[in-house]
Amino acid sequence: MRFYTHIAFSVLIYLIITKTGSFAMASPYWFLAVMLLFTALPDIDTIDSKISREIKILSRVITFLTKHRGMMHSLFPPFILFFVINTFSAEFAFAAAIGYLSHLAADMLTKQGIMFLYPFSKARIHWFIRTGGLVEKVFFIAVLCGITWLLF
Secondary structure: OOHHHHHHHHHHHHHEEEEEHHOOOOOHHHHHHHHHHHHHHHHHOOOOOOHHHOOOOHHHHHHHHHOOOHHHHHHHHHHHHHHHHHOOOOHHHHHHHHHHHHHHHHHHHHHEEEOOOOOOOOOOEEOOOOOOHHHHHHHHHHHHHHHHHOOO
């Protein structure tokens, strides 16, 4: 999925969380900001992503150590990040995990998919959406419709 699709999908998930009242937030705008930052984070494993252009040094190290949709697109980074951030703030740990996992969920819908349990398993979870293709654009519009419906 493309950056804007990931961001929109995370906003939709944020609105679902806030509208259902499933998690009480002390600072909802900071929660959203943390969520969106961690939504972009998995793509730090590719040089041409938006987050890689902002954090060049870290991106270079990560792209040297792993391939795109490898370790950074598995279950383990959000799990580790959750426990590290939770030592400071449970709310932000939850926001980071939800943002990261929303990115993984969206990438599971693509043809390339992700290796959810990498490095323990190289089995890919994937569906049929081609990144940047017509179906992704339809998905993006559907997500925007969902956001609009929840806002109004």
